[in-house]
Amino acid sequence: MVTSKYNDEIKKMKEYAKENNVPIMQEEGISFLTTFIHKNKIKSILEIGTAIGYSAIIMALQDDSIKITSVERDEKRYLEAVKNIKRFNLEDRVTLIFKDALDLKINDNFDLVFLDAAKGQNINFFNSFSKNLNKNGYIITDNMLFHGYVNKKEEDIKNRNLRGLIRKIKQYHEFLKTNNNYDTEFYNIGDGIAVSKSKI
Numbered sequence: 001m002v003t004s005k006y007n008d009e010i011k012k013m014k015e016y017a018k019e020n021n022v023p024i025m026q027e028e029g030i031s032f033l034t035t036f037i038h039k040n041k042i043k044s045i046l047e048i049g050t051a052i053g054y055s056a057i058i059m060a061l062q063d064d065s066i067k068i069t070s071v072e073r074d075e076k077r078y079l080e081a082v083k084n085i086k087r088f089n090l091e092d093r094v095t096l097i098f099k100d101a102l103d104l105k106i107n108d109n110f111d112l113v114f115l116d117a118a119k120g121q122n123i124n125f126f127n128s129f130s131k132n133l134n135k136n137g138y139i140i141t142d143n144m145l146f147h148g149y150v151n152k153k154e155e156d157i158k159n160r161n162l163r164g165l166i167r168k169i170k171q172y173h174e175f176l177k178t179n180n181n182y183d184t185e186f187y188n189i190g191d192g193i194a195v196s197k198s199k200i
Helices: 004-019 027-039 054-060 075-087 119-132 160-177
Strands: 044-048 067-072 094-098 110-115 133-141 182-187 193-198
Touching: 004 054, 004 075, 027 054, 027 133, 027 193, 044 054, 044 119, 054 067, 054 075, 054 094, 067 075, 075 094, 110 119, 119 133, 119 160, 160 182, 160 193
Parallel strands: 044 067, 044 110, 067 094, 110 133
Antiparallel strands: 133 193, 182 193
């Protein structure tokens, strides 16, 4: 479990993220995720989108038997994550991979796949890494509401690139709802979370 001895280091990570405009999971979201890990006895996690290692570290601190593989394509963020993993002495349980996840082939299986990378690629991530799930495994996706934009009318979103991204997130919503191999529940927690449980 996360204990008070880590509070200062976690606070430093949050401050770095804020100062450097690195998106990290909101408090409500990370609380939901850690509770989910305990409740479902998750021991192995594949994370797509390390950023600076914040969520990987919080997840790893929940239980000494949890092992995480986390993938990041941005070099600056990856190197910061490497430093953070070392600061928490988690090198033996958190494996970082510097690569574009869509170019990656992983052979291991996991209890949980956590998608928190490029939101417009979620369908591709889901299709690529669902094959790495253990039987009855879960896929959790963050940022399903994307700062509230998903619930706005398209014409109210002035930025064309943002409109395109929101369209892709909405397509991912539909993809999850109509995927017969998974039961998906949507939670209005943090920035919006989807939990997809494999039926096969």
